[in-house]
Structures are given as C-alpha cells and as structure tokens.
Amino acid sequence: MRAYDIIKKKRDGAELSKEELSFLITEYLSGKIPDYQMSAFLMAVYFSGMTDAETIALTGLMLSSGSRLDFSDISAPKVDKHSTGGVGDKTSIILAPLMAAMNIKVPMIAGRGLGHTGGTIDKLESIPGFRTDLSIKEFKGNIKDIGFSIISQTDEIAPADKKLYSLRDVTATVESIPLIAASIMSKKLAEGIGGLVLDVKVGKGAFMKNINDARKLARTMVNIGNSMGVKTIAIITDMNQPLGQTVGNGLEIKECISALRGKMPDDLKEVVLTLGAWMAYVADCVTEEAGIAKLPEHVLIKYKSELMDLIEKGDAFKKFVEFVDAQHGNPEAAFKPDIIPSASKVKEIRIPAKGYIREMDAEKAGMAAMLLGAGRQHKEDRVDHSAGIVLNKKTGDYITPDEPVAIFHYNDETKIKEAEEVFLSGIRTGEIPPDRKQIIIDV
C-alpha cells in the first residue's frame, strides 16, 4: 500500500477500505507518512467526504490509537454529554452534578475554548485552586465517590486525533463533517461510557451555521456511537444568541452556581433540563439494555420534573461542592461566588435607539468576549478568567437607551472599543418583537 494511492482514491471520490485507513493512520502516527501527504488527504476528504463505514473505521482507529477507560467495576450507568461548541454554553457544569445526584456517573473529558467559543475547562479553572489535570486514577476515584469528574484532554486519549487535529487546524481542513464527527466521537468513546447525549449547536455562534449540516453531523455521530456499542442520541439546539445571561469564564461559573441553586434563565433551563432528561433516559436504556426510542412529551416532562426536584432539594449543588473540593478548588466559592476573581473594570453598553431586540449574534458576542480577554485568538493565548459579558437583555426583550443591554467586565482596555463595536454590530432592533424561536430544534 502507498499513501499516494490512498490520497488519489479519496480525491477521486472512492470509498477507502478499513485496511487502507488503518495503513494511513498507523504509518502517519509512526512518522512514515509525512504531514504533507496527510494534509493533502485531509483536503481530499474535505471535498470528497467519507461514507458512514469510512467514518466509523476512522473513529475506531483514532480511538484505538490511545487507551480507553474501563469503568466495568462501577455498576451504575455511565453517561456523558457533549456539545459541539457555542457561546455562553455552560450546561456541562450544571448537568454533571445534576446527573450525579440522580446516581448517573458522568466521566467527562472536556476541552478549552478557541475563537468565539468557550471551553468547560477554562470556565472551571476560574475557581481558585481548581485543577483539571487529574491523573486517570484520581478521575476514576472521583467518579466512584462523587459520581462525576471533569478533566482536560490527556495524551493517552486518542493521540491520533490530537496529531490530526493540529494538522487540520493549520491547513483549513477542520470544517469537514466526517472529520469533526470522528474527532469528537473518538474522544468520547474513550471515556468508557455506555450512553452519550450530543448537543449539536446550530446558528450564528455554532460551527454548523445551517440546519442541514447540523442534522448531518448529528446523524453521523449518532451512527458512530451506536455502531460502536454506545447508546447515542443527538439534540439540535439553537445557538443564534448566547445561552444564558453570561459569556466569560468566571461569570459563567457564577451563573452555574445560581443555576444549581435553582435560579436559571429560561433558555438555559430549557437546554439543561432537556439534555438532562435525555441523559436520564439514555442511562435507563443502558441499565435495561434497551434500545433508544423517541420519547413522548409526558415522559420527558416526568424526567425534567425529577431533575428540578434534585436542584430544588439542593442535591445537585451539594455534588458540585464535593466536586470542586475533590479537584483541589476552593469549595467556599460555591457559597461565596465573590471568591471567584472579578474584573477590575466594568462598562455599561447601551443602544441609542429603543425597540425590541430582534437579533443578538452569538458569534459576535463571543468575539467581543474574546477581545475583552475571555477567550483565545490562538491556541497558545492565555485567557483572563474574570473578563466577559453580562447580558441584561436578550432577543425578544424591549430596550431603551436608558438601560444597558449588557455590561462588559474587563481588566485590559486595549480592545474595549473594538469589542463594543463587534458586540453592537450583532444586535438588531425593531418595532415589533421577533417570533419566539424554539431553542430545542430537533432530537
């Protein structure tokens, strides 16, 4: 076999065999196939696509390039959720303790933010002392004892994906649905879970800008998961405006703490409870070794109300406190959120006109937060955990010049003007309110 022939075959639109993909990945990892052949291959995949069989084979190869966690000694169901990335998306940090309170184990390996999107790991690191670089042993221990743990990507998990992703990142080959699906799923399947709920974001602040691509990505990932023995479902959610009322790491942790104490804005609540209900249902399917069906509304409502009970009784909050403590963070932060660093400066952002907010572009809000210091332009950039945006108004709200639409939190004011321009350029107002859009688009 020759790399050249495999590149040419993919370029010409043919389906590669498992053996050909295996040769490609194995020889690439061992350094026998150089980056320049792999990047040509990746660009050919960008244009020619991959069949389901190819995507599943590629996922399997990336998965088996590293180790796969083994939780067979824990009898409770292991279920994770994964979001394809958005702005203000802090659902993981609320859901993991909530599911743990329901005796569902959540072994979550999460990522950092890049560009306009935030990352769960950056958010957690705004808690003083918090560590996400636990050993696999500590990770497992926390899952056993508390019910969940959230750590950052380790070198043992899917090293082939890590090497490939670095190359895709600099060769404009990230935006390929089969490559995105294989990358996400190879890491999630390594977690040793029995079930997985995917939150595929669609809209201005998401990687998938249109519903067709979102559905295609969702279907591809569900197919990979189920064909590899993990009960997987995907929920498509709206990411046209930021989720919740905060964008930025420390600010979002404070919002999570409020949420775990029962105070959630409607959009965040809807996404958290829907994802949570499906995680609970998937966990039941794992336990009962049953197939996954589309749930009737009344069953979903039952699960949601159980989850609300766990929040209101304080069980989810309690799990969160234990979690912060176990990962070397200061658990006092959960009771006194002021312990989480605040920015030295704030600025009220106003709109000169009055009217209904018809649009609040999530990508632009994310870019503005990044410019304030909350995000990374490049992978190696550092983030300012205290910087970000508090949204006083959201789409559908009525606004006048008298009240700020948002408050910027920042320490470095060099890009404040640019951030304000970018943020405001994403807001459109009008005399009539916009039609109410469903945040849960499809399951």
Added chain:
Amino acid sequence: MRAYDIIKKKRDGAELSKEELSFLITEYLSGKIPDYQMSAFLMAVYFSGMTDAETIALTGLMLSSGSRLDFSDISAPKVDKHSTGGVGDKTSIILAPLMAAMNIKVPMIAGRGLGHTGGTIDKLESIPGFRTDLSIKEFKGNIKDIGFSIISQTDEIAPADKKLYSLRDVTATVESIPLIAASIMSKKLAEGIGGLVLDVKVGKGAFMKNINDARKLARTMVNIGNSMGVKTIAIITDMNQPLGQTVGNGLEIKECISALRGKMPDDLKEVVLTLGAWMAYVADCVTEEAGIAKLPEHVLIKYKSELMDLIEKGDAFKKFVEFVDAQHGNPEAAFKPDIIPSASKVKEIRIPAKGYIREMDAEKAGMAAMLLGAGRQHKEDRVDHSAGIVLNKKTGDYITPDEPVAIFHYNDETKIKEAEEVFLSGIRTGEIPPDRKQIIIDV
C-alpha cells in the same frame, strides 16, 4: 497575510489576488510556509480550480523564481514546441533540426520520461557520449551556430516549479489543469522564445484522456503564453496508439535518423509536418510582429512542402549531425545507427487470432516498454537505453498469427511475461477495419 487564510479562500472557491499568490510562492520557496500547508493548498486547487488571471499570475511567479534566457543578440525568430507527453513521441528530435534548417532558432529545454511516457532527454542520451547537461553558455553557442540545442532542465529555470512539482508528485495533485499549464509554461517562457507551438496529446496514452480536458489545457496554456508576450498556439493530437513504429529510447533515435533521411511512417509524418508548419508560421508572425490567425489549408500545405524539401535535400539531417557533435555525442551514429546500443535479446509478439487491429492502447504499450526497461516507474530509476518495442503493425492493419505484431527488445527478462500481457491486453482486433481517425484533432 497567512497561508491558512489563502488555503481556506481557495478551498471555498474564491479567486486569489496576485499578492496572495506571490506571498504563498515566495514564503514557500524561503521555507516559511511548510510543505503540509502547500500540499493542502494544491489539493484545494485540484478541486476548486483557478481562474485565468490566477493561472497567469502563478506562471509569472514560477517563471520569475528563476532566470529567463536572453537571446536578444540573435535576430532570427526563436520558436519552441512542447508536447504534453505521449508514447513513441519523438517529434522534438526531428523538428528541432528541421526548423534550424529553415533558420528558425529552437532553444529547447526538455524533460525525462516517467511511467508510460518517454522523455526527449532519455532518448538523446542513448547516443554514445551525448550530453544534455550543457552550460547555458554552450547552449546559447549551439543555438547561434547550429540553430538549435536540446538540454535538460537546470536549477536556474523555474526553481519554484521544481519544488512544487516534487510535492504534487507525491500528494496526488499533478492532474490539475491550471497547475499543469503553469508548470509547463513557466519553463517554456524561461527559454526566451518569441513563439511556441504546443502539442496537446489526448487519448489513452496521454495525460488528458478526453477531448474536453485537452481543449481546456490547450486554451489555458495558449492564454498564458499570449498574455505574457509569447505567440502561442496549440494543436491537439491523438495519442490513443503509440506514435510511429518504435517505443524506447535508442529505438526511437534510430527512427528519428530514418525520418531525417526521409523515411517516416504516415502518422509520425503528419504530426511532424503539422507542428513544423505551425512553427514556421509562428516564426513568421514573430518576425512580422503579426497576430496569429487560423491558417487556411493551402498555406499549411505550402509550409509542409517546404519542410519536406529540407528533409529531402538532407539539410535537416546535416543539422542533426552537427547537433550530436556539438553536444559531445558520436556523430557517426547518424550514419551508422548500429553504434547506438542494441538490446541483447529480442522476442516476437504474436496474436493468436487474425483480423484488423482496431485498437492498440498507447498507455499499455508505454507500460510494456517501461517493464522491458525503457522507462521509469519511479523518478530515481535508471533506464535501459536499448530496451523497447518495434511495432510491425498498427491500428487499421490486418494481422494473422503468422506474423509478429511487435518485437520486444530487452536485456533483463524478469518482467518480459508481464510486459507481454500488458501490451497484448491493449490490443483489440475485429473482422472489420476501424474507421480511420484523424491524428490532428484540432488547432
């Protein structure tokens, strides 16, 4: 500017500016843009194509990455021809002395063979002592004194093309019309010529398998040449069966010597005289600073008959002898072709059935010759100058099992069986003769 953005822009089908292409080529040559970004870019070009403006800009950049020969001290018109590569295509070696006999200067920089296609340089090197690595000074001297010279690619000519071609060769990005056009034209324009006649081959033994691609390549190259001040025309010729009666370096040189002495098979004669007539016309256009028009048949016939006269009078042959001598070859070879090495073994190849040859696949004949030792599978392979195939019969001829269709010449018999199988698998016979096909398809 960032390489990433340029790759993405091309990937998304947009037109690149001259500045963007210049940045890409300059930084790639200086090593600041790595191979893996360039190969992703090349694959994006394979899929997204290039506009005429981009192709012209790229050609200009590759041309100016090296030196351009200057023949302004020679007043006679300088015209070259270039073939896109075929099997048994020895026209350059006949045409260059023929045009020189007409006082048209031909400064030809030629290539080596690869795969099923032969190369002018390999053919010439079968003449004992012949050198193609002349200095530019010697090259120029020969053009002044004899009227033509043929040398191999030097490092001074279009080094950007050389570096890019090596990368394309291993990343399955060779078969892109704008990249092929820019590569050929950057080298030809460096020859300091005023006119150029392109022989774009189409058919089984050519790079362009169908007439649409051949026309597109022809148009692209003509456009580049004319927009850069070189009067360029393209002729599309058939390459479904090998050209002439020999395939293989020494055998082809012997056929060239016969041709220069007036003995040419019909198909070879038709291509040589048509290309030669157009070279003569283009030379007149260069001298008269006139535009190129489509020639009426009677004018072409006049040029062709002038060329035949020069062959019959022995003027072209005389130029060839001078050329061999000037390039350190043994000029006796022109008079006693036995001086050119012969293979130690021959084998007659027969077809078990009788009938008309309806097809003789040029690619398969070229592959068979390569297996006999006449060609290279890989760039670093050595060729056996004496190996090859003499075709006793060609498409349209009647054949019986009593007479050989071809004679294989070889020294190494390890691949003789494979060569015979490949060669015969390309021959189809039938009870009725095929329709006579025009070898000159379009101008």
